[in-house]
Amino acid sequence: MAAQTNPPGRRPAAGPPRPAVLTARALNRATLHRQLLLARSALGPKDAVAHLVGLQAQNTRPPYFQLFSRLEGFDPAGLSALMESREVVRIVTLRSTIHTHTADDALTVRPLVQPARDRELKLFRRGLAGVDLDRLKGITRALVEERPRTVAELRTELLSAWPDADPLALTVAARCALPLAQTTPRGLWGRSGQVTLTTLEHWLGRPAPATPDLDALALRYLGAFGPASVKDFQVWAGLTRTREVFDRLRPGLRTFRDENGVELFDLPDAPRPDPDTPAPPRFLPEFDNALLGHADRTRIIPAGFAGRNGKGNQAYGTVLVDGFLAAIWRLDRTGDRATATVQPLGVLGRADREAVAEEAVHLLTVMTEAAEHDVRFAGFVDFGE
Numbered sequence: 164m165a166a167q168t169n170p171p172g173r174r175p176a177a178g179p180p181r182p183a184v185l186t187a188r189a190l191n192r193a194t195l196h197r198q199l200l201l202a203r204s205a206l207g208p209k210d211a212v213a214h215l216v217g218l219q220a221q222n223t224r225p226p227y228f229q230l231f232s233r234l235e236g237f238d239p240a241g242l243s244a245l246m247e248s249r250e251v252v253r254i255v256t257l258r259s260t261i262h263t264h265t266a267d268d269a270l271t272v273r274p275l276v277q278p279a280r281d282r283e284l285k286l287f288r289r290g291l292a293g294v295d296l297d298r299l300k301g302i303t304r305a306l307v308e309e310r311p312r313t314v315a316e317l318r319t320e321l322l323s324a325w326p327d328a329d330p331l332a333l334t335v336a337a338r339c340a341l342p343l344a345q346t347t348p349r350g351l352w353g354r355s356g357q358v359t360l361t362t363l364e365h366w367l368g369r370p371a372p373a374t375p376d377l378d379a380l381a382l383r384y385l386g387a388f389g390p391a392s393v394k395d396f397q398v399w400a401g402l403t404r405t406r407e408v409f410d411r412l413r414p415g416l417r418t419f420r421d422e423n424g425v426e427l428f429d430l431p432d433a434p435r436p437d438p439d440t441p442a443p444p445r446f447l448p449e450f451d452n453a454l455l456g457h458a459d460r461t462r463i464i465p466a467g468f469a470g471r472n473g474k475g476n477q478a479y480g481t482v483l484v485d486g487f488l489a490a491i492w493r494l495d496r497t498g499d500r501a502t503a504t505v506q507p508l509g510v511l512g513r514a515d516r517e518a519v520a521e522e523a524v525h526l527l528t529v530m531t532e533a534a535e536h537d538v539r540f541a542g543f544v545d546f547g548e
Contacts, residue, residue, distance in 0.1 A: 389430060392427055393405060412428070
């Protein structure tokens with residue numbers, strides 16, 4: 164049979180257009196815009212927490228510093244008041260870590276990440292031999308809804324029911340089986356308090372929705388972290404097997420490729436600023452959302468600086484210059500003097516050092532009550548000390 168040819172004057176049928184390629188710098192500017200780091204936002208703290216789908220809150224102070232770098236006129240007392248009024252709450256959700264969420268998001272996100280809690284629980288199954296998990300769940304609920312309990316109190320009560328079980332495994336099982344919220348004063352600005360727990364529904368006075376929507380969470384993720392890959396979403400959420408979510412959403416999304424050929428999804432009308440858009444210096448706390456929201460973090464962390472923003476399990480505060488990780492920092496207070504120590508990871512030119520110093524003074528002014536402010540640029544400093 165003769166090979167088929169196209170009629171004279173006719174071109175072969177064109178296939179679907181190839182997705183545009185987004186450079187690391189283009190992804191950087193898009194992510195900074197979504198993360199409210201390209202320019203400070205006029206949003207209030209509650210709306211910002213909602214837009215960002217929560218703030219990593221492994222420690223109590225980072226959420227406040229996250230919002231300082233993102234919001235105009237931020238006052239730490241504003242977020243603290245929201246926590247006291249239970250409009251935002253601290254609870255283990257994404258990546259099995261504590262996050263500060265709005266009350267609405269805590270109720271919807273926590274059920275969606277239950278599969279991750281179930282996987283975590285399997286890691287402790289040897290220490291739970293003979294433990295009836297339904298009974299453990301019931302005992303835990305009764306205890307923490309009677310009054311908020313410390314972890315030690317909860318462990319002691321559960322050990323009385325299962326004296327041969329591993330104590331750590333029992334408390335992990337309680338946290339995985341039930342949505343346990345941290346009660347105030349834990350997490351309030353300028354105050355301290357040990358962790359005390361009760362169920363999220365009891366703390367907020369209302370139940371979680373009957374049918375939480377994973378598709379809606381994926382769309383909100385793209386709004387705050389996109390453009391992003393399926394793997395990016397999975398790393399952010401701590402979930403697996405979410406390809407089908409993006410396949411369902413694909414007709415309503417735009418697709419791109421990164422420079423390695425990885426498919427990226429995005430909301431069709433989401434902002435994707437020019438890669439040359441100026442990005443002012445920003446001081447981020449340890450475990451900032453912007454650094455943890457993707458599997459491929461080169462959109463903010465240059466390949467040569469991978470792993471330089473932490474040591475072991477200890478993360479450092481980071482400084483973005485021109486949108487990318489360029490230094491680590493630490494805040495110290497001695498008497499009435501607050502000092503920001505900045506350790507560049509590479510060479511910072513004079514203009515960049517001046518801009519970083521100016522932002523550091525702004526941080527010290529807003530986030531401390533010290534009368535005297537000092538900014539130091541240092542060589543190697545062991546921030547883990």
